[in-house]
Amino acid sequence: MSVEKVKQSYSDVQKEKIFETEFLPHINSMYNFAYRLTFDEDDAKDLVQETYLKAFRFLNSFQQGTNAKAWLFRILKNSFINDFRKKSKQPPKIDYQEVETYYNSDSVDVSMTTDLRVETVQHMIGDEVSNALNALAVDFRTVIILCDLEGFTYEEMSKILDIPIGTVRSRLHRSRNLLKEKLQTYAKSMGYNK
Amino acid sequence: MATNLFNWLKQSVLGRSSCKRCLELLELITDEEASPEEVKHFHNHINECLPCYESYNLEKSIKEMLQTKLEKKQVPDDLIQSIKLKIRNNL
Incomplete structure (x- = not known):
């Protein structure tokens, strides 16, 4: 490749x-x-x-x-x-705090931090999902697109992104937690999840 | 009330090593990257552990949500033609 x-x-x-x-x-x-x-x-x-x-x-x-x-x-x-x-005319939208938190935490934390419920997720509409995904910094958004939307394997992602498989996994994990946080915030603002 | 009970259960499993292992495997399972032994271990565990089973369902439903609910854009008609034209001029 x-x-x-x-x-x-x-x-x-x-x-x-x-x-x-x-x-x-x-x-x-x-x-x-x-x-x-x-x-x-x-x-x-x-x-x-x-x-x-x-x-x-x-x-x-x-x-x-x-x-x-x-x-x-x-x-x-x-x-x-x-x-x-x-x-590009647009400056890249990067949430530096997110990036910093991510790069400073080298361990994959195993935690169930979210209160997000399956029913809430199932009720979300396309725009809500899209907004949550688009709110992620580009590196985080990219791994979710490659893995969940395009179905690439970890090994393929490692080659596409030029990063080791371990980094693919930890970045995916971090990205998914961030996505859950965005979805959760959204759900709360809409009064779901009571 | 049910939510409180659920949260209490969630907290109580965090310290259990079989749950810890299960949660480490979670994404490997939903991404279809786990080995057959890992898959077996995982399913044996979630069969008898409600909080891990719930976590698995959440992970799966988010993946499904991304696959089914995001709008897929149509490629503009002129794009393919424009690419082909540029390439033919380069041959």
Whole structure:
């Protein structure tokens, strides 16, 4: 999956075929991921386009028949961090306190801190869920999207994000606790959970 | 009243090592990353432990909520064409 791997040398016909059959089928997931990172339709379009053009340019680093979706997501994530966030008009929304608390706690805490109930969760509507997810800092939001929405394995996530599997697990755990807190706050404000 | 009882139960299991192990496995189970032995251990435990069973249901319902309730955007029609055009010009 990494760019340092053995280079292939595909013909133009092969390149077009790989692009059509292995890359383009993931465009729906890619666009939704991009939108959840940028919160803007035009930015999401640009990011997806940039990702696909890069993927094509570096196609010789891709081994046919391997995990194209993870490879594309990795390029998209890196494009977002390296180029896109700098160019974007919007400053990144980061809750530094959250990030700091997270990086200062290296142990995975096992706790049942939430009073959130299954019935409350089941009553939530799309906008409420979306607001809670979008309120998370981008690193936390990303692992939830990759794992719960896109169904990537821990190992795939580790490659997409360039972090060890242990970090994937602890970041997921932390992200889910933060999401529960947001949902809980929301539920309280709506008078659920009495 | 029921909530108080539930909270009391929750507190009381925090100190139990079998529950601690169970909660460590929780996300591995819902993410389908646990080994067969871990899955077995986990299900044996939640069969007889209500608070852990509740935690499992909550974790599962949040995952389901994310999968079913978030709006999925349609890719704009012109995006694929625009990408293909740019690539063809590069070949």
